[in-house]
Amino acid sequence: MAGKNVYLNLRDRGFIHQSTSENAMHLLEKPLTFYLGIDPTAGSLHIGHVMTLMMFRKLQEAGHKGILLIGGATASIGDPTGKNKLRKVLTEQEIKDNIKGVRQFAERFIIIGGENHALVMNNANWFQGYEFVEFMKNIGSHFNVNTMLSSYVYKNRLENGGLTFLEMGYMLMQAYDFLYLRNTHNCSLQIGGSDQWGNIVAGIELCRKMWGDQEENFGLTCPLLLTKDGKKMGKSTSGTIWVDKEKTSVLDFYQYFYNIEDEATENLLKLFSDMSLEDIAWICKNDIVSAKRKMAHAITELVHSTKEADEAEETIKKLFSSGDSDRMPKVFLEVQDKELAVADLLVLSGFLPSKNEAKRLIAQGGIEIDGIRVSDPMEMVNVKKGSVVLKKGKKNFLKTIFQDI
Numbered sequence: 001m002a003g004k005n006v007y008l009n010l011r012d013r014g015f016i017h018q019s020t021s022e023n024a025m026h027l028l029e030k031p032l033t034f035y036l037g038i039d040p041t042a043g044s045l046h047i048g049h050v051m052t053l054m055m056f057r058k059l060q061e062a063g064h065k066g067i068l069l070i071g072g073a074t075a076s077i078g079d080p081t082g083k084n085k086l087r088k089v090l091t092e093q094e095i096k097d098n099i100k101g102v103r104q105f106a107e108r109f110i111i112i113g114g115e116n117h118a119l120v121m122n123n124a125n126w127f128q129g130y131e132f133v134e135f136m137k138n139i140g141s142h143f144n145v146n147t148m149l150s151s152y153v154y155k156n157r158l159e160n161g162g163l164t165f166l167e168m169g170y171m172l173m174q175a176y177d178f179l180y181l182r183n184t185h186n187c188s189l190q191i192g193g194s195d196q197w198g199n200i201v202a203g204i205e206l207c208r209k210m211w212g213d214q215e216e217n218f219g220l221t222c223p224l225l226l227t228k229d230g231k232k233m234g235k236s237t238s239g240t241i242w243v244d245k246e247k248t249s250v251l252d253f254y255q256y257f258y259n260i261e262d263e264a265t266e267n268l269l270k271l272f273s274d275m276s277l278e279d280i281a282w283i284c285k286n287d288i289v290s291a292k293r294k295m296a297h298a299i300t301e302l303v304h305s306t307k308e309a310d311e312a313e314e315t316i317k318k319l320f321s322s323g324d325s326d327r328m329p330k331v332f333l334e335v336q337d338k339e340l341a342v343a344d345l346l347v348l349s350g351f352l353p354s355k356n357e358a359k360r361l362i363a364q365g366g367i368e369i370d371g372i373r374v375s376d377p378m379e380m381v382n383v384k385k386g387s388v389v390l391k392k393g394k395k396n397f398l399k400t401i402f403q404d405i
Helices: 006-012 047-061 092-106 132-138 147-149 153-157 165-185 192-209 248-257 262-272 277-286 287-302 308-322 340-348 355-363
Strands: 031-036 065-070 119-122 189-192 218-222 330-335 339-341 367-369 380-382 387-392 398-404
Touching: 006 047, 006 147, 031 165, 047 065, 047 189, 047 287, 065 092, 065 165, 092 119, 147 153, 153 277, 165 189, 189 192, 192 218, 248 287, 248 308, 262 277, 262 287, 277 287, 287 355, 330 387, 339 340, 340 355, 340 367, 340 380, 340 387, 355 367, 380 398
Parallel strands: 031 065, 031 189, 065 119, 189 218, 330 398
Antiparallel strands: 339 380, 367 387, 387 398
């Protein structure tokens, strides 16, 4: 029997945002087949992907059969979720190259090989041979346009510049993925980020219409990782925080999470460490500095390796004691003015989440620029210097390098 308490474990550690079924805990008491879809829109993964892949692994460890579905077909359209304009249309070669990268990085986190190994599939295998007219007749006839347009994904796009018919097809294709896997692998559960709720529900509804109520198909979503001001975690001014160390160095990766606001530490430890919930609650209450160090190390170890996490932690310790700016995490900031107010600089560089936070820390004497304590948030910084070193508290550094627009 599959792990009876896997749902409770996922819930208590913060993996579950929403469930389409009130019976999810009961349904997970017996072994089932589930899937997670990832579109290869880039050649690497970011930290948001890691969260859903960790959920994937925990379900595998509880005895459930997992399918990692790489969207070779859906990537050619692009999910409109969270986008204000049409995604860049990828070439066939770009998609092929991205698939290799996505698979390589995803397989670090899920169980590949052994008795309960994951299946890795590509939805291009069933879409490439599906005639357009047949698809629209068999699948499109089950979708109500008014219902689709009322969903947040499409409603938001219609209010912000319009929506192409190409993108309208994305929901149909993802819904068909669920139906196809239901038919061929008896798959009854789809997992994904909370931004995929509408697409997951569409797949469940399609299965219901095609299969009736013989089986209960359902979906579970993970919450998006957000900072306290509502921004997606894993994004910085210099871009996305990638799993690929060629895109984001191990040091920058570690430092990004070490610099995360204190309030996010407990949640990240629950998600990405093996610490007990009791130990996490205690250390976050009594020693937040150590908690942040353990959290940054745990995530870096998970994504890279124990050795690289140890090295990053040691480098940061040496950096703090030596003040060597060449080894500090860096951000490149494009500017057109000759001067920037300190508060603006701290936010634009991604060092602090808001001007209010900047003003608060400056008032407490917690901000230095090039070793000099700042007392006025409106003090001007000379951009023509080329770069400055920002310091928050005793141990958080960021070298900001200015670039002309």
